[in-house]
Amino acid sequence: MGLAAGYDAWIISVGNELLIGSVVNSNMAWLGRRLTYLGFRVRGGLVVPDVVEDIAWAFRTAAERGARVVVSTGGLGPTFDDKTAEGLARAMGVPLRLNREALEMIREKYGEKGLPLTEHRVKMAMLPEGSTPIPNPVGTAPGVQARLLNSLVFLLPGVPSEMKAMFEGYVEPLLRKVGPKLYFVERRLTSRGLPESEAAPLIDEVLRRHPKVYVKSHPRGAELGVPILVLHITASGPSEEEARREVESAVKELARMLASKGAAVSVNP
Amino acid sequence: MGLAAGYDAWIISVGNELLIGSVVNSNMAWLGRRLTYLGFRVRGGLVVPDVVEDIAWAFRTAAERGARVVVSTGGLGPTFDDKTAEGLARAMGVPLRLNREALEMIREKYGEKGLPLTEHRVKMAMLPEGSTPIPNPVGTAPGVQARLLNSLVFLLPGVPSEMKAMFEGYVEPLLRKVGPKLYFVERRLTSRGLPESEAAPLIDEVLRRHPKVYVKSHPRGAELGVPILVLHITASGPSEEEARREVESAVKELARMLASKGAAVSVNP
Numbered sequence: 001m002g003l004a005a006g007y008d009a010w011i012i013s014v015g016n017e018l019l020i021g022s023v024v025n026s027n028m029a030w031l032g033r034r035l036t037y038l039g040f041r042v043r044g045g046l047v048v049p050d051v052v053e054d055i056a057w058a059f060r061t062a063a064e065r066g067a068r069v070v071v072s073t074g075g076l077g078p079t080f081d082d083k084t085a086e087g088l089a090r091a092m093g094v095p096l097r098l099n100r101e102a103l104e105m106i107r108e109k110y111g112e113k114g115l116p117l118t119e120h121r122v123k124m125a126m127l128p129e130g131s132t133p134i135p136n137p138v139g140t141a142p143g144v145q146a147r148l149l150n151s152l153v154f155l156l157p158g159v160p161s162e163m164k165a166m167f168e169g170y171v172e173p174l175l176r177k178v179g180p181k182l183y184f185v186e187r188r189l190t191s192r193g194l195p196e197s198e199a200a201p202l203i204d205e206v207l208r209r210h211p212k213v214y215v216k217s218h219p220r221g222a223e224l225g226v227p228i229l230v231l232h233i234t235a236s237g238p239s240e241e242e243a244r245r246e247v248e249s250a251v252k253e254l255a256r257m258l259a260s261k262g263a264a265v266s267v268n269p
Numbered sequence: 270m271g272l273a274a275g276y277d278a279w280i281i282s283v284g285n286e287l288l289i290g291s292v293v294n295s296n297m298a299w300l301g302r303r304l305t306y307l308g309f310r311v312r313g314g315l316v317v318p319d320v321v322e323d324i325a326w327a328f329r330t331a332a333e334r335g336a337r338v339v340v341s342t343g344g345l346g347p348t349f350d351d352k353t354a355e356g357l358a359r360a361m362g363v364p365l366r367l368n369r370e371a372l373e374m375i376r377e378k379y380g381e382k383g384l385p386l387t388e389h390r391v392k393m394a395m396l397p398e399g400s401t402p403i404p405n406p407v408g409t410a411p412g413v414q415a416r417l418l419n420s421l422v423f424l425l426p427g428v429p430s431e432m433k434a435m436f437e438g439y440v441e442p443l444l445r446k447v448g449p450k451l452y453f454v455e456r457r458l459t460s461r462g463l464p465e466s467e468a469a470p471l472i473d474e475v476l477r478r479h480p481k482v483y484v485k486s487h488p489r490g491a492e493l494g495v496p497i498l499v500l501h502i503t504a505s506g507p508s509e510e511e512a513r514r515e516v517e518s519a520v521k522e523l524a525r526m527l528a529s530k531g532a533a534v535s536v537n538p
Contacts, residue, residue, distance in 0.1 A: 011288075011316075017485055019280075019311040021302030022501055026293050028316070033290030042288040044323070045316030047280075047297070054313070061330075078466035079486055080473050120469045140466075159488060197347035197409075200389040204349050216286055217348055219408075219428060232291055 007069075007180045009040035010062035010151075013047045014055055014074035014084050015158055027073040027163055034167060038175050039182030039236060040069060050075060055087025063091070063149040069175065070151045071167070074158030076141040078120040084155050085144055089128035092148055096126040102133035102142045109140045134170050138162040143170070152178065185243040186234040187251050187267065194263035195227045202257040203231070206250050212237065213250040229263075276338075276449045278309035279331035279420075282316045283324055283343035283353050284427055296342040296432055303436060307444050308451030308505060309338060319344060324356025332360070332418040338444065339420045340436070343427030345410040347389040353424050354413055358397035361417055365395040371402035371411045378409045403439050407431040412439070421447065454512040455503040456520050456536065463532035464496045471526040472500070475519050481506065482519040498532075 011031050017023040025047065032042045046061065048054040055075065062070045075084030089096045102125035107117055115121075124141045127133060134143030134154070139162040144155040154171050156163045191199060196219045203215050213235045220228040233251050237243035255265045280300050286292040294316065301311045315330065317323040324344065331339045344353030358365045372394035376386055393410045396402060403412030403423065408431040413424035423440050425432045460468060465488045472484050482504045489497040502520050506512035524534045 013314075015485075016483070017487070017501065018298070019301050019314060020305040020503070021298040021300070021311075022485075023487075024293060024295050024298040029287070029290040029293040031290070032288050036289040042290075043318065045282075045288060045314075047314030047316075049312065077488070079469040080476070081485065115464075118466060120466045195384070197387060197389045200348040201387075207349070214285070216284075216291075216350065218286070218292075219346070232286065234289070 007040050007182075008043040008065075008067050009035045009069040009071070010043060010065070010067040011035070011045045012055075012058045012062060012070060012072035013045065013158075014050065014058075014072060014087075015047075016049045016081075018047050018074075019049055027158065027160060030160070030164065031071050031073070031167065034172065035069070035071070035175075037184050038172065039180040039184065040175075043067070050081040050083055052083050052087050052090060055084055056090035059088050059091035059148055059153065063151040063153075067151045069179075070148070070153045071171065072153070072155050073163050076124065076143065076155060076157045078124055078141070082123075082141075085127055088131075088144065088146060088148070088153065088155060092128050092130075092146065094129040097129045098122070099125050099127040099131070099133055102127055105133060105135060105142050106140060134166055136162055136166055137169060138165045181238060182236045183238070183240040183243045184234065184236045185240065185247045186232065187247050189231040189233060189251055189254060189258075190266045190268065191229040191231065191258045192264040193227065194229065194258060194261055196229055198261060199229055199231075199258060199263070202254065202261070206254050206257070209253070210235075210246060210250045212243075212246050215250065215254070276309050276451075277312040277334075277336050278304040278338040278340070279312060279334070279336040280304070280314045281324075281327045281331060281339060281341035282314065282427075283319065283327075283341060283356070284316075285318045285350075287316050287343075288318055296427065296429060299429070299433065300340050300342070300436065303441065304338070304340070304444075306453050307441065308449040308453060309444075312336070319350040319352055321352050321356050321359060324353055325359035328357050328360035328417055328422065332420040332422075336420045338448075339417070339422045340440065341422070341424050342432050345393065345412065345424060345426045347393055347410070351392075351410075354396055357400075357413065357415060357417070357422065357424060361397050361399075361415065363398040366398045367391070368394050368396040368400070368402055371396055374402060374404060374411050375409060403435055405431055405435055406438060407434045450507060451505045452507070452509040452512045453503065453505045454509065454516045455501065456516050458500040458502060458520055458523060458527075459535045459537065460498040460500065460527045461533040462496065463498065463527060463530055465498055467530060468498055468500075468527060468532070471523065471530070475523050475526070478522070479504075479515060479519045481515050484519065484523070
């Protein structure tokens with residue numbers, strides 16, 4: 001995908017509901033997009049059940065395969081099957097400890113409503129030793145920031161509104177400091193009337209001439225009926241201007257080549 | 270998740286578009302649901318980019334972690350970035366070979382439209398040595414059936430209509446023969462007015478009494494506003510009747526316990 005090495009990101013999604021298919025994993029797509037725009041190369045996504053060993057395996061795998069950043073969603077709430085902190089602790093080889101700061105966050109949230117700290121609520125303050133709680137401005141379960149090998153690890157809740165608020169309010173500002181100084185630019189181009197198999201050699205040629213550009217083709221119509229291809233053209237560069245120049249040049253060339261083969265081409269912003 | 274061992278399934282999703290978040294992975298949810306209903310325990314989901322080594326790693330990982338069945342989607346088309354067959358071949362330690370049967374399928378599809386076999390179209394007939402093509406009734410790229418360690422591996426296209434038609438027409442009938450003779454039953458229960466942290470100990474108790482039942486709670490309202498919990502209650506058993514009996518008993522007990530704590534409970538079919 002042509003980005004600087006050393007800035008791989010991995011996304012871990014925890015939850016049986018994702019594996020039995022009762023929930024579609026929109027969190028992974030949302031995080032993938034945000035991490036890509038921050039200049040990271042999202043190298044892998046792991047979906048694991050609510051099982052401590054499987055969660056630990058996922059964190060170890062991402063860290064051992066060279067992740068600079070690992071973001072997980074799910075498994076941080078008060079119920080018996082919220083096991084992400086325990087899984088991370090096992091991957092780190094440390095015990096879970098009651099984190100005072102996290103407990104204070106939880107106590108405040110429930111205290112405002114006159115609700116006491118029960119065993120299940122206190123559980124949400126049990127973090128891997130040496131980790132830091134992340135404030136949850138929307139819900140009650142704090143997130144967790146930790147380090148595993150060379151990876152910066154962030155545990156976020158699975159509820160999308162909480163996950164997004166915590167990513168934007170805490171994770172993203174931090175990643176802008178430690179992440180690559182890269183900018184990501186994209187365009188879309190729609191081609192009508194040319195089968196994907198005929199567009200393929202044209203795309204190959206454009207890619208050979210633009211090594212920093214990535215083109216992904218998405219067939220939308222029937223390959224043998226009226227073929228519609230949506231081409232997603234992306235580039236990352238050290239400046240937005242440079243990335244944009246690369247993308248624009250590739251888009252122009254692609255549009256010209258596709259049109260010369262009889263396709264009706266439109267370029268979307 | 271309480272199912273018979275030896276029937277783990279893994280799902281592999283190939284495609285940069287899933288990692289950069291330009292597409293939400295609905296294929297994984299669809300396959301997860303179908304595999305679960307067939308009695309498999311979906312143990313893991315791996316999302317990898319269009320990179321041969323990463324794809325090979327994913328297949329090796331699933332096989333080494335004990336998958337009985339591995340289903341992948343994506344990366345089977347005619348373009349340069351369709352690398353799933355090559356990734357599987359590398360994981361199997363075999364070369365890609367032109368498969369006569371696959372070539373015939375492709376020749377027929379394009380021939381009907383008077384289109385010749387180009388290099389990019391022939392590429393779709395290059396399968397890992399020793400594997401079998403799967404007919405594609407909707408599109409042009411054949412699927413692939415292969416064996417890796419103890420895993421039965423199926424490569425399906427990423428286009429949902431093609432993937433679903435090939436799963437239903439080919440993979441599912443085959444899995445009904447080799448899969449566990451297990452039935453999967455589910456119910457949903459909605460609880461209003463009780464925070465998840467207060468429902469948690471009740472769920473724990475029901476699970477202790479029903480070891481074959483799985484309860485997953487999904488908070489829908491605000492934990493501190495008007496909390497709404499959707500409880501998804503599932504069980505698998507050697508007969509549908511037995512699975513249903515387990516689920517019904519757990520649902521009844523849960524509804525009673527939640528109501529006794531002041532929740533408004535409704536049971537959905």
